Amino acid sequence: MSNPHNPHNRQYHAKNNKAIHATNLTDTGLDWRMEFANTINDRQTLAKMLDLPLDFAEKVGDFALKVPQKFVKKMQKGDMNDPLLLQILPTAAETVQALGFVADPLAEKLANPTKGVIHKYRSRVLIPITGACMVHCRYCFRQHFDYQENLPTTNDWQTIVDYIVKHPEVNEVILSGGDPLSLSDRRLFAILDILESLSQICTIRLHSRVPVVIPSRLHDALLQRLSSSRCQIVLVIHANHPNELDDETVFYFKQAKLAQITLLNQTVLLKNINNNADVLATLSEKLWQAGVLPYYLHVLDKVAGASHFYIDDEQAVAIYWQLLEKCAGYLVPKLVRETPNEAFKTPLNLYAKNS
Ligand SMILES: *Cc1c(COP(=O)(O)O)cnc(C)c1O
């Protein structure tokens, strides 16, 4: 119920500002821009930061190395198998052509009624508002997505609005990408203004990995804008391993929580990274301490170039049973897969030998 005229809200702002100044973090929005500008794109710099002889290919296909320094600092120096490093390091394994691993595994083209809108699930539409991400995750299912064809330009927004109005069952808009938080505040706020003007929209959701790789992106001006929205704001972050959450990350998540934003996390089950119930349980506990609830645990989408991360359903289900034993019920995410043409994210069958 965020309303800028609600005195409750003003109280939040006062409290929030105090918290920010007390920890001496600057609040100008400059921090994240600096960090974004210093993003690592070459293996020499990465190798030097990690004390590693990284002789991987600089660029595999079109999906180049890209990682913010803040994320690299969470990696263990000298460890070739660091679970964070494995998520961002281009390797020759990406050139393997594995059976069933394709460019558009979710057939999103089919659910693309008008440019800039993916309407697959009844009550909510997804709008990829930018092709850019602040990190390139090697397992990403959108790595071959045709953004040029699908990014809405200023002129397309009227068509998108018309589409939503013609579909009164839509009450939620999901801003995605790429990563919606790689847009500038100015552009993001303009999009929020449009969506908030549609009375049928109750919830605006952002799916973003930025809070994990450049936490200071959740700076005060952004949180205040989100907090003063007429709509419920949901921020679904994307963390795969407990090492991704350091003190700074936790600080900004708590700020977002103070701003009345609902924080959820989604994780992709990845071989050699988090295919282990202890790791997933620790991730859930750490998220919870930071005010974030686990939402989805996705099995990998079979995207070309990512077969080396694949965990089959039988192993996924076995890990999930162990996770159920380790955590409070509310800390166990839903184990799902994304299936083309299915009306919801499909739960895996926990009782099948081979679901
Ligand atoms: C994942 C996804 C959603 C959101 O689904 P929820 O189950 O509500 O989290 C909506 N649209 C598309 C196209 C999606 O891929």
Ligand code: SF4
């Ligand atoms: S941030 Fe998200 S969309 Fe971007 S590469 Fe990573 S997983 Fe893919």
